[in-house]
Amino acid sequence: xxxxxxxxxxxxxxxxxxxxxxxxxxxxxxxxxxxxxxxxxxxxxxxxxxxxxxxxxxxxxxxxxxxxxxxxxxxxxxxxxxxxxxxxxxxxxxxxxxxxxxxxxxxxxxxxxxxx
Amino acid sequence: xxxxxxxxxxxxxxxxxxxxxxxxxxxxxxxxxxxxxxxxxxxxxxxxxxxxxxxxxxxxxxxxxxxxxxxxxxxxxxxxxxxxxxxxxxxxxxxxxxxxxxxxxxxxxxx
Numbered sequence: 001x002x003x004x005x006x007x008x009x010x011x012x013x014x015x016x017x018x019x020x021x022x023x024x025x026x027x028x029x030x031x032x033x034x035x036x037x038x039x040x041x042x043x044x045x046x047x048x049x050x051x052x053x054x055x056x057x058x059x060x061x062x063x064x065x066x067x068x069x070x071x072x073x074x075x076x077x078x079x080x081x082x083x084x085x086x087x088x089x090x091x092x093x094x095x096x097x098x099x100x101x102x103x104x105x106x107x108x109x110x111x112x113x114x115x116x
Numbered sequence: 117x118x119x120x121x122x123x124x125x126x127x128x129x130x131x132x133x134x135x136x137x138x139x140x141x142x143x144x145x146x147x148x149x150x151x152x153x154x155x156x157x158x159x160x161x162x163x164x165x166x167x168x169x170x171x172x173x174x175x176x177x178x179x180x181x182x183x184x185x186x187x188x189x190x191x192x193x194x195x196x197x198x199x200x201x202x203x204x205x206x207x208x209x210x211x212x213x214x215x216x217x218x219x220x221x222x223x224x225x226x227x
Contacts, residue, residue: 004159033215042206042219043160050213058214090159103150103210107159 002027006091006108013081014116021076021111023091031097032074033058033105034066036087043090049074050097081115088112118143118211120218128224129197137192137221139207148210149190151181154220155203163205166190177201197225 004025013019025032033048035058045058049068063085065077074093078085089112092105119142129135141147148167152160164175171183181192190207202225207218 043217045214097213103148103215104162109159
């Protein structure tokens with residue numbers, strides 16, 4: 001089954017404790033992206049990756065890091081989480097960032113993160 | 117930079133009636149426009165897109181959207197709403213290698 005898998009789905013942590021949210025897709029997609037969803041703000045892009053070893057900042061990259069060492073994986077790293085990073089996070093992938101299928105994103109189920 | 121506006125936080129409609137969810141956009145060049153739906157506790161699902169061609173595009177679950185270049189709008193429509201259509205709907209525009217979303221419109225369909 002074609003899917004984007006995120007883990008963990010739910011996490012409660014404390015300020016400053018490093019954490020990683022993993023994201024994996026099994027569709028051989030080139031393009032991957034992270035979004036955060038907050039009430040009244042919609043979805044805002046954190047980082048994206050056009051392909052392996054190519055990443056770039058989205059609208060709200062502060063406090064986050066990403067890496068794209070393999071095509072299928074795109075982990076989101078919070079080096080020192082703060083309460084303002086409490087949010088619902090979505091990983092998404094697309095066949096390509098430049099082809100006619102541009103913008104047709106497949107989303108994971110989301111990871112709800114609470115930072116105390 | 118591109119942007120999307122969804123002027124209604126919530127749209128209420130009775131089952132069987134037509135529905136419209138509004139969206140306006142701003143982007144340089146030709147627009148690539150999308151609608152996504154989010155059901156409770158789920159990720160977003162692609163509904164339909166406009167890239168070029170016919171201004172009326174058809175998508176999943178009987179939804180369609182009308183592109184209007186002069187009004188920079190891309191409204192989502194369905195001729196007859198179902199209770200199961202109740203969800204959060206997002207309009208989005210592609211540009212600069214990113215998909216920019218509106219804030220979302222909650223659609224509530226009453227029996």
